[in-house]
Amino acid sequence: MVTKQEVLSEFDVQELDEARNIDLPDEKLESGSKGELIKLAGQLRDRRNELNQMASERASKRDDLNAKTREKVDEAQKHREKRDEMNSQVQEHKQSRNELNAKANELFDEVDEMKSDLELDDGKDIDELKEEIEQLEFRQQTEVLSTEDERELIEKIENKREELRQRKDKVEESGDLEELIEEAEEVRSEASQHHQKVTELADDAQEHHNQMIEAYREADDIRDKADEMHELFVEAQEAADRHHEDFVRVQKRLRELDKKEERQRKDSRAEEREAAKAEAEEIYQKFKEGETLETEDLMKLQKSGLL
Structure with missing residues (x-):
């Protein structure tokens, strides 16, 4: 089983450094200054982008591995x-071989029966008799024999010649025997050809079987690496998602602070307007009572609309 470290090393994948992750304690989110939160948002955004890039690279490598797995499975x-x-062809050739062997056996049985009927199974065959006659004649010609020995040798040669003549007569009388033997041998030869194809195809089928097993084994190995790479992708993506969620929380908090500051500014402006109005009314009262007003007071009255 492949390990995380093996996959990181084999595919030159950068390990996720958790020490570089950015934490967002609730206390810091609630009590941190706007400046601190703006800085923290930038850190969260940058780390999120790094992690998203890491997740994207791991997803790409995972997809490549899954594609290679499919290629191996297809192979x-x-x-x-x-x-x-090929196994199907093996069965076809086996059937043909067996049928032809059965037919050849039947033909050879017929040959044996015909030989038995013609008594060709007894004694020596024609070629063997010819060879024996040649040996006896050579002896007659090359050896110095007594009259008695030569007479016996001549008699033996004549007997062999007579046996050869009878054997030839029987073969000639056999008629279709030679044709039957030839047919039987042809059928047996054809059966042998089918047997040869059985052997060749069986060997090829075994080779494809071995290659199939090897391809499935390689597919399993690559799939294990793809699964481990997916785990690495999930690791980076989950970290990126957490940083994104924290980034969004900080952004939301900054918007709340902006709204609070805006309310404070509005409240401050309203208080200033109330104070200006009260001051203008006090100056206007002095004006009605005939007191002399300074230029600044007159401008305040004009600004307030009382003059």
């Missing part, structure tokens, strides 16, 4: 199909 399937096709 194994092709070997399976070739193996099954």
Whole structure:
């Protein structure tokens, strides 16, 4: 089983450094200053982008491994199909071989029966008799024999010649025997050819079987690496998602602070307007009572709309 470290090393994948991850304690989110939160948002955004890039690279490598797994499975399937096709041919040739062998056996049985009927199974065959006669004649010609020995040798040669003549007569009388023997041998030869094809196809089928097993084994190995790479992708993606969620939380908190500051500014402006109005009314009262107003007071009255 492949390990995480083996996959990281084999595919030159950078290990996720958790020490570089950015934490967001609730206390910091609630009580941190706007400046601190803006800085923290930038850190979260940058780390999120790094992690998303890491997750993307790991997903790409995972997809490549899954594609290679499918290629190996397809390769194994092709070997399976070739193996099954050849095994099917093996069965066809086996059937033909067995049928032809059965037919050849029947023909050879007929040959044996015909030989038995013609008594060709007894004694020596024609070639063997010819060879014996030649040996006896050579002896007659090359050896110095007594009259008695030469007479016996001549008699033996004549007997062999007579046996050869009788054997030839029987063969001639056999009629279709030679044709039957030839047919039987041809059928047996054809059966042997089918047997040879059985052997060749069986060997090829076994080779495709072995290659199929090897392709499936390689597919399993690559699939294990793809699964481990997927785990690495999930690791990076989950870390990226957490940083994104924290980034969104900080952004939300910054918007809340912006709204709070805006309310404070509005409240401050309203208080200033109330104070200006009260001051203007006090100046206007002095104006009605006939007191002399300074230029600044007159401008305040004009600004307030009371003059």
